[in-house]
Amino acid sequence: MTERLCWICDEPSDTGEHRIKKSDLVERYGRGPYRNDEPLVHVKEGQMRPLQGPNSQLVKYEKNLCANCNNSFTQPFDRAYEDFIPWVMRHEQDILKRRVFDFEAVYGAEWENRQRDLFKYFAKCFGCRLDEAGRAIPNDVNELLHKDSFETAFYVTFQINEDQLLLPTDAQAIGTHGLIAHKDAVTGNELGFQCGHYYRWFAMKYWYHHSANDPVGAPWIANAKHVYLGWYAPLTTEERADLIDKLNGD
Numbered sequence: 335m336t337e338r339l340c341w342i343c344d345e346p347s348d349t350g351e352h353r354i355k356k357s358d359l360v361e362r363y364g365r366g367p368y369r370n371d372e373p374l375v376h377v378k379e380g381q382m383r384p385l386q387g388p389n390s391q392l393v394k395y396e397k398n399l400c401a402n403c404n405n406s407f408t409q410p411f412d413r414a415y416e417d418f419i420p421w422v423m424r425h426e427q428d429i430l431k432r433r434v435f436d437f438e439a440v441y442g443a444e445w446e447n448r449q450r451d452l453f454k455y456f457a458k459c460f461g462c463r464l465d466e467a468g469r470a471i472p473n474d475v476n477e478l479l480h481k482d483s484f485e486t487a488f489y490v491t492f493q494i495n496e497d498q499l500l501l502p503t504d505a506q507a508i509g510t511h512g513l514i515a516h517k518d519a520v521t522g523n524e525l526g527f528q529c530g531h532y533y534r535w536f537a538m539k540y541w542y543h544h545s546a547n548d549p550v551g552a553p554w555i556a557n558a559k560h561v562y563l564g565w566y567a568p569l570t571t572e573e574r575a576d577l578i579d580k581l582n583g584d
């Protein structure tokens with residue numbers, strides 16, 4: 335068996351990044367251990383397994399980063415994200431109404447640097463997902479992690495999931511969107527990718543070299559103070575009607 339290498343620096347990897355951020359699990363469900371009579375269920379590849387706590391191996395990637403990259407190098411990126419989600423949730427009524435947020439309101443005077451760190455956190459998420467799927471990480475994605483200004487085919491959008499919003503707050507989930515590869519119709523070569531993750535109604539989509547045809551929100555590449563949200567409603571009309579009936583107790 336070949337040794338796995340850190341996809342950021344090519345040194346041997348000895349840590350596994352969280353697939354679902356530990357701070358998101360703690361913010362949403364507490365520190366655990368999660369109760370056995372009503373365990374949180376982690377769904378991966380159609381198999382459901384109970385989740386014991388926010389450090390469960392089930393929510394981590396296989397070892398894909400070295401300790402230095404996973405801890406010290408990317409720590410500012412993680413921190414920017416850890417401050418971002420609680421802010422969004424504290425201001426959810428305002429965001430749902432105006433469908434825009436202002437990074438200065440999120441991060442204060444340091445907003446320009448910290449929105450860049452947040453962007454790098456999403457690039458780290460994307461790299462981990464590609465690495466897990468056995469795909470090479472594009473050079474521009476790896477390189478931007480080390481830079482203050484960069485050009486890249488990677489961008490992020492934020493979307494409101496209208497169907498999650500139908501559910502009571504307690505029933506709104508957190509999780510990941512599967513990796514989708516966009517192929518050239520003739521050659522079958524993979525040209526672009528999309529994936530992402532969500533926290534309740536708030537979906538964060540990462541895109542590489544692919545333009546969406548849907549109202550996914552303004553493409554953001556760490557270059558804006560205000561970011562406009564898009565929306566989607568993944569249920570079919572029938573599924574939505576069933577859900578509303580169920581919620582009404584019919």
Ligand SMILES: [Zn+2]
Pocket residue numbers: 340341342343344345399400401402403404
């Ligand atoms: Zn490394």
